[in-house]
Structures are given as structure tokens and as C-alpha cells.
Amino acid sequence: MIIDPFFYLCAVPAILIFGMAKGGFGGGIAVVSVPLMSLAISPVQAAAILLPILLVMDAVALWSFRGKWDKPNIKILLPGAVIGIVLGSIGFRYLSEDMIRILIGLIAVVFCLNYWLKKPAVAAQGPSVIRGGFWGAVAGFTSFGIHAGGPPVNMYLLPQRLEKSLLMGTMAIFFAVVNVIKLIPYSLQGSFDHTNLLTAAVLMPVAPIGVRLGFYLLHKVSEQSIYRICYFFLFVVGLKLLFDGGAGVFAH
Template sequence: MIEDPFFYLCAIPAILIFGMAKGGFGGGIAVVSVPLMSLAISPVQAAAILLPILLLMDAVALWSFRGQWSKPNLKIILPGAMIGIVIGSIGFRYLSEDMIRILIGFIAVAFCLNYWFKSQSAVERGPSNIRGGFWGAVAGFTSFGIHAGGPPINIYLLPQRLEKSLLMGTMAIFFAVVNVVKLIPYSLQGSFDRTNLLTAAILMPLAPVGVRLGFYLLHKVSETTIYRICYFFLFVVGVKLLLDGGLGVLG
């Protein structure tokens, strides 16, 4: 089990934020979790510790949004996600920890810039095999590496303007399937050693707390305010990871 207090200072808010996203409060903010934990441990270890916790969150989300999903969209995005997971499982093993830090930092900064500068006048769209397959694959890839599949899949689903519970139910099933499938390559890569599993077990009780907190905040606090705070810190963390990774590669 990890005993470094700084790790838990990073991990506790990271898990609560991810749980809030699973609870329906700002799905995109979950992207901050692995970068935040990566300030204390390697990105690979952070992702491994987080995956069992996400499975519990998925179970709570599936129960909360049971019977509410978009079958046409799931038939499109799930096959794409499987391709993305395969690409991720092959590609990430050839990257050093510093290169992974650079990749995570780049994705974090890119997601922030997209959030801050994207057009607010998106045209309403319906399901699309091409767009859905592409963004499903991107979501599978980023979800495999840093559990950050939310923003890519939101890019595809949000323009459809699905009813809130239908949107969250669709995402609940999507990520439940994706995370279960990710168990296979994570296990084959030896990610679930004793240290990671014990640490995940210690943090596991935070999972339902975060999800329920998301349900509560969904009706009590301005989502825009939380988004601004989370994306600001995500940008700061992303820049730090870019600098750390860059210095590691050059040095």
C-alpha cells in the first residue's frame, strides 16, 4: 500500500471529482483525475489504482440510470471504443513514463483549450456511424491510458441534445463496458500488483461518496462554476506534466 501522504492529498480529490462526473455532474471534469494523481506517482500506476475504483462507480451509475440509454448510439460508439482500447494497449507499452507524462499533459491542455474556446452554437446532430466510430475510438484510447474518455465521447453525444438522464445512462453503459474490457490488457501488463490493489481498496469507499456528491451538486451548485475551477487546475497540472516530461526526455 502506498504510504506517502502527498499521494492521498492528490488521490482523494481526484476520486471524488471522478465520482461527481459519474453522478451526472460535469462528465468532462473526470479528465483531471489521473493527471492530478500523476503529481505523486507514475501515470501508469495512477491509472491502475483508479480502474477498480471506477468499476464500483460504474455499478452505482448503472443502477442510478437503469433502463435509460440510447441503443443506436451504443451500437456505434462501443465498437469504436474497442478499437481504441486495442490501439492504446499496444501503443502505451512502448512509451516511457516521461513520454506518457507529455502525452497526458498535452491531452489535458488540449481539453482545456477546447473547453475555453469551443463554439457555443453547435448545430444539433443525430447519430452518425463515421463520427460516432471515430470519437468512440478516441474515447477508448484516452480511457485506456488515463481514464479520460469523457470529453471525446461528449464531443459526439452532446450535439445530439439527448435528454439528461438518457445521456447519462448511455454514458454509464458505455464506460461500464469499456472499463470491464480494460481489465484484460491491464491484467496482462501486470498492473494489478499487491501495492496497487491494496491502495485501491483503501480508496474504494470514496467511490459511492463521489457519485452521490455528483447527484447532489447537480441540483445545488452551478455546473459552470465547477467546470471553470476544475479546468483551471487541469490546465495547471497539464502544463506541469508537460514540463516534467519534457525535462525528463531532454535530461
């Protein structure tokens, strides 16, 4: 089990933030979690520790949004996600930890810039097999590597302007299935050793607290304020990971 206090200083807020996103508060902010934990441990280990915790979050989210999900969108998104997971399981094994830090940092910075610079859609869009398949595959890939599938799925679902609970219920179903599928390649790659599983077990009680907190705050607090704070810190963390990864690559 990891005993470094700095790790838990990073991990507990990371899990709370991810849980709040699962609970419907601040969807895309979950991308903060792996980069934040990567300040203390390797990105690969951070992702392995998080996956069992995410399964607990998924169970709480499914219960919170039970009966509320959009079947056509799920049928469009999941096949693409499976392709993305397969590509991720193949691609990430050939990257060094420094290259993964650069990839995570780049994704974090791009997500922040997209959030700050994007223009609001003029009219609501409907489901699309092409767009849904593409963003589903991107979500599967980023979800496999750093559990950051939320922003790509948001890029597909948000323009449809679904009712808030229906949107979150659809995402809850999607990621519950995706995370169960991810157990297969993670297990085959030996990600679930005793250290990672024990550390995940210690952090597990934080998971349902985060989800229920997000579900509560969904109706109580300005989501825009939380987005601004989290994306600012995500941008800073992303830049640091880019610097650390770049320094490691050029040092070799």
C-alpha cells in the same frame, strides 16, 4: 500499499472528482484525476489503481441512471471503443513514463483549450456511424491510458442535445462496458500487483460518495462554476506534467 500522505492528498480529491463526473455533474472534469494523481506517482500506476475504483463507480452510476440510455448511440460507440483500447494497449507499452507525462499533459491542455474556445452548435445533430466510430475509438484510446474517455464521448454526444439523464445513462453504460474490457489488457500487463490493489481497496469507499454527490449536485449547483474551477486546475496540472515530462526526456 502506498503510504505517502501527499499521494492521498492528490488521490482523494481525484477520485471524488471522477465520481462526481460519473454521477452526472461536470462530465469532462474526470480528465483531471490521472494528471492529479500523477503529481505523486507515475501515470501508469495511477491508471492501474483507478481502474478497480472506476468499476465500483460504474455500478453506482448504472443504478442511479437505470433504464435511461440511448441504444443506437451505444451500438455506434462501442465497436470504435474496442479498437481504441486495442491501439492503446499496444501503443502505451512503448512509451516511457516521461513520454506518457507529456501525452497526458498535452491531452489535458488541449481539452482545456477546446472547452474555453469551442463555439456552441447551432442545431442538434443526430447519431452518426462515422463520427461515433471515430470518437468512440479516441475515447477507447484515452480511456485505456489515462481513463479520460469522457471528453471525446462528449464531443460526439453533446451536439445531439440528449435529455440530461438520458445522456448520463448512455455514458454510464458505455464506460461500464469499456472499463470491464480494459481489465483484460491491464491484467495481461501485470498492472494489478499487491501494492496497487491494496491502495485501490483503501480508496474504494470514496468512490460511491463521489458518484452520489455528483448525482445530488446535478440538480442543485451551477455546473458552469465547477467546470471553470476544474478546467483551470486541469490546465495548470497539464502544464506541469508537460514541463516534468519534457525535462525528463531532454535530461536523457
